[in-house]
Amino acid sequence: MKSLKIKISAPVIALLLCVLSANVQAQSNSFTFSKKENNENFKILKLDINSATTENQLTSYIADAEKEGVLLSFSNIKRNAKGNLTSISAAYKTKENKTKIHTAENKIVIDPFYFYVATSEKSKTIEKIGFKLKKNGGMDNVLFVVDGQEIDSQFNISMIDPDDIEAIHVLKNEKATAKYGDKGENGVIEITLK
Numbered sequence: 001m002k003s004l005k006i007k008i009s010a011p012v013i014a015l016l017l018c019v020l021s022a023n024v025q026a027q028s029n030s031f032t033f034s035k036k037e038n039n040e041n042f043k044i045l046k047l048d049i050n051s052a053t054t055e056n057q058l059t060s061y062i063a064d065a066e067k068e069g070v071l072l073s074f075s076n077i078k079r080n081a082k083g084n085l086t087s088i089s090a091a092y093k094t095k096e097n098k099t100k101i102h103t104a105e106n107k108i109v110i111d112p113f114y115f116y117v118a119t120s121e122k123s124k125t126i127e128k129i130g131f132k133l134k135k136n137g138g139m140d141n142v143l144f145v146v147d148g149q150e151i152d153s154q155f156n157i158s159m160i161d162p163d164d165i166e167a168i169h170v171l172k173n174e175k176a177t178a179k180y181g182d183k184g185e186n187g188v189i190e191i192t193l194k
Contacts, residue, residue: 041121047072048134051084051109061115068117069095069126076103084109092117094126102131141186143176147193150183160191167192 045068047061058074065072071093078087086109091101104110112134118127132141144151146160169190176184 042118043121044118047115050112053085068119070117143180143183143188145188145190164193165191166194
């Protein structure tokens with residue numbers, strides 16, 4: 001199979017990642033996804049929290065999580081002189097009493113993170129829930145493979161000069177896990193350099 005030579009930039013790669021999710025409906029930094037996995041449909045709520053997140057957004061997030069049957073709360077909120085978050089603790093509790101607390105703190109601004117909950121549309125039960133740090137401009141937990149070598153999780157796509165890229169292949173779902181096992185469960189981007 002012939003590879004097509006392309007010139008591509010980091011924003012284009014981020015756009016390609018949209019292929020990994022479907023049916024995105026955005027409301028501020030709150031996203032609801034519909035995702036099909038193993039012949040089952042899931043509703044996924046993702047709430048982004050970063051240094052610019054407002055009190056109104058946090059209040060909205062609490063209401064969004066409550067609709068999914070999760071009690072979400074925020075505490076230890078501190079802001080700098082510019083109004084940016086420098087400290088926040090987020091906690092959730094499910095009907096099954098599953099709980100977790102995530103604390104973000106930094107002298108300048110917090111590192112962005114998100115809360116997510118995946119609910120089975122069939123059984124209406126929570127299948128996955130938690131907090132995750134945001135890395136790579138929103139490409140959280142995506143496995144990058146450059147010239148056949150798996151790249152460290154701290155990889156930043158902007159380190160590659162677009163002129164050095166020969167081809168990019170996006171693998172998702174079963175194709176990604178068949179080739180890379182559990183490491184590929186959040187998708188794989190294979191990059192071939194010139």
